[in-house]
Amino acid sequence: MQARIHRLVADRTQALAAVSHDLRSPIQRLRLRAGFLEDVEAQQAIDGDLDEMEGMIESTLAYLRGETESEEPRQADLAAILTTLVDDATDRGATATYAGPDRLPMRLRPVAIKRALANLVDNAVKHGDGARVALEENPGSVTVRVEDDGPGIPEAALETVFEPFQRLDASRHRGTGGTGLGLAIARQVVNAHGGSVALANRPGGGLVATVLLPRPHATGRDGAAVVGAGTLPPVTPPGERRA
Template structure:
C-alpha cells in the first residue's frame, strides 16, 4: 500500500505521505536515490517469495529484504526496499519475524566437508568408547572358557574403567578359589594312594581267598576313581602347549591300542588331518569315548570327517544307549548311570566330564545321541583354530592352552 500510494503522489509530498503511513510497527521513508545498504538477505528468500504470492504487485517492485543490525535493547527488525516505477525508492523497517539466519557456509563442498568432519569425529569417539568394551567382552569370553586370568587394562570412559576394575577383581577371586579347591582335591586324591596300597598289602596276608579277591576288587575300584579324579584335576592345572598335530594319526593310534587289548574298534576317515590342538588332552578325551563305547556298547566305530574350518569326530557303538532324559546329565562330574556303570564295567562318572572339559577348551562342542539302529553316537566338533587366552596388552585373543573350571563351576 505504501508503494502504491507514493507512486501516485507528486514527489514533494511523498516524504510527508511516508511519515503519515508509518506506525510504531512499520516505518516507511522515501528517497530519490538508492539506499546506502541494499537489503538482500538470502535467508529471507522464503519470506520474500511468500509475500509476493500474497501481494503479486510486489514482484514488479524488486522487493529486497534484510535484517537490520539489532539495537542494544529491543527486538531485531526487518528492513526492506522497493523500487518505484520512476526510479525512486521506498524503504521500510518492521518487526522481524522469527526467521533463522542462513548458515555462513551454504555451498555444497563446504557442507560436505563439515559433514565428513562430523562423521570422522563421531567414529573416533565411538571407537574410543567401544574399544575397551570389546576388550572386556573378549576377556569375559576367554575367562568363561577357563583361560588363565589376565588383568584387563583399565582405560576408556570412567564407566568402562569401573567395569574393567570390577572384572579384574572378580576373575582374581574366582581364580584363587578354583586354584585352592583344585589343589585341595588333588592333594586328597593323591594321598589316598598310600592307604590303598597299604590295604592291598594287608589283604595279601588273608587266608580267605574269596575275601582277598573281594577286597582287591574294591581297592581296584577305589584306585580307578583316584586315577580318574587326578586326570580330571590335571586338566585344570596342566599347561600343555597347543601345537600342530595329526588328528587322524591320533585316532588311528587309539583304535589300534583298543584292538591290541582285544576290543572291537575300527577307524574310518582321512589318512592325515593336520591341525592345531593339544595332542595329549585330545588323546585322553577321545580315548575315554572309545573306552566307554567298548565297555558299554561292545564295540567302537570311530569316524573322522573334515568340514570348512572344523573337523567332526564320531564314536558309535551298538550298546543299549542312554535314556534321553540323561543325555545331558552324563556330562556332569561323578554322574553315573546304574544301567551302564557297575563294578564289572568300571566307571567313575568322570570320563565324559573330561571329554567335555577338553573339547570346550579347544572351542569345540560334544553331543550325545541314541542311534535308531541301537547304540550311542558321540559327536565331537573341533575348530581348526581355537582361541583361548586373552592378551590384555594388545586386546586380542591368541591360541594358547587353557583349562576348564572345576566341577560345579562350568
C-alpha cells in the same frame, strides 16, 4: 552369597583333591601286602581292584587340575591319535574300528585330546560293547564320531551324564566300574579347544558321541594368517609338521 558359594565349591574341590591324592599311599601299601598272599587268584583280584581305584584317583585329579590348561598346544596328528586308541582297544580284546584319513595334522593339546577321545572310545566299549570311530574333515573344522550299538542313553539324561560323577543306573547295575568323570573330562578338554561334544541316540539303536574341533586353515605360505584360531595359537600349514 555368591562369594560364599564360590568358597564352598573351592573348599570341596580342595578336599576332594587332597583325599584323592592321599589315597595313593594306602593303595601302594595294600599292593605290597597283597604281594605276600599265597592265594594267587585273590592276589590278582586285589591287584585288579587297586588298578581300578588308581584309575579313579587319576581321573579325579586330572579333572580337578583341569589338566588341559597346563599343556601347550602343538602340531599333532589327530588321525594317528585315533588309530592308536582303536589299536589299544582291540589289543585289550574290544571291538573297535577306525574310518577316516591316515593323517590329519592340526594344532591341539595332544595328551589332553587323547584322554578326551579315549574316554569316548572307552564308553562305547564299556557301555556299548564296541566302538566305531570316524574322522571327517570339514571346512574350518574336523568331526570325530564315536558310535556303538549299545543301549544308548535315555533322552532326558543325554546332557546330565556330562556332569561329574553322573552314572546311569544301567551302568551301576552292570558293574562296569568307573567314576563318572569320563564325559566331564572329555567336555572340559574339547571346550578348552574351542570345540563341542554332544551325545545322541542313533535311529537304529546305540549311541553316537560327536566331537567338533575347530581347525583353522592357514592362509599364506608362512601359515601366519589364520581364521577363527579361537584360544589356540595359529596352525602350521600341512607339510610343516614338527616332531
